[in-house]
Amino acid sequence: DTEVTQTPKHLVMGMTNKKSLKCEQHMGHRAMYWYKQKAKKPPELMFVYSYEKLSINESVPSRFSPECPNSSLLNLHLHALQPEDSALYLCASEYEQYFGPGTRLTVT
Amino acid sequence: GQNIDQPTEMTATEGAIVQINCTYQTSGFNGLFWYQQHAGEAPTFLSYNVLDGLEEKGRFSSFLSRSKGYSYLLLKELQMKDSASYLCAAMDSNYQLIWGAGTKLIIKP
Numbered sequence: 001d002t003e004v005t006q007t008p009k010h011l012v013m014g015m016t017n018k019k020s021l022k023c024e025q026h027m028g029h030r031a032m033y034w035y036k037q038k039a040k041k042p043p044e045l046m047f048v049y050s051y052e053k054l055s056i057n058e059s060v061p062s063r064f065s066p067e068c069p070n071s072s073l074l075n076l077h078l079h080a081l082q083p084e085d086s087a088l089y090l091c092a093s094e095y096e097q098y099f100g101p102g103t104r105l106t107v108t
Numbered sequence: 109g110q111n112i113d114q115p116t117e118m119t120a121t122e123g124a125i126v127q128i129n130c131t132y133q134t135s136g137f138n139g140l141f142w143y144q145q146h147a148g149e150a151p152t153f154l155s156y157n158v159l160d161g162l163e164e165k166g167r168f169s170s171f172l173s174r175s176k177g178y179s180y181l182l183l184k185e186l187q188m189k190d191s192a193s194y195l196c197a198a199m200d201s202n203y204q205l206i207w208g209a210g211t212k213l214i215i216k217p
Binding site for chain 1: 148149150151152153156195203204207208210
């Protein structure tokens with residue numbers, strides 16, 4: 001298994017909703033990343049987990065809450081988002097050599 | 109400061125060769141990455157260079173000069189499906205990627 005999977009592929013949520021994004025990899029990689037990407041811009045790093053511990057938080061607002069339940073799984077919990085948070089959310093592993101397909105998030 | 113520069117847009121003809129340049133300035137250096145990204149999709153890893161020289165992978169090659177802070181991605185025998193954005197990213201001393209803004213490559217028949 002040489003891929004990173006992400007669910008859901010698309011998500012539409014209101015500003016009062018709570019939802020979660022999920023990322024999974026079974027390659028034994030110990031570093032996993034969350035990125036946010038707006039159209040025509042490069043990815044922006046949000047969080048890095050190394051050996052299941054949060055090692056980097058790039059001053060991300062608290063309405064985004066990451067979680068790493070085990071070495072294969074990474075979640076991003078979303079609450080009270082704003083329309084400007086609409087973007088492609090990408091998960092990656094192992095020095096960003098492996099990106100998941102992303103979740104297209106729209107906040108209404 | 110840390111900075112990555114690459115051209116905003118390039119146009120090339122199907123079957124031809126194109127070279128996309130990237131210059132970088134980072135605090136420390138742990139390698140240079142190239143990614144391909146089609147519109148609406150995730151980036152796909154193309155290459156990683158940490159030593160000077162040319163790495164070839166099929167139709168794609170990547171070159172690095174550490175002393176000049178310079179890299180290029182060479183695409184040969186261009187196909188229409190190569191129309192995409194190409195992202196250059198340098199890994200700094202903290203093993204974080206510093207991303208360029210991307211080069212949009214347009215392939216014409």
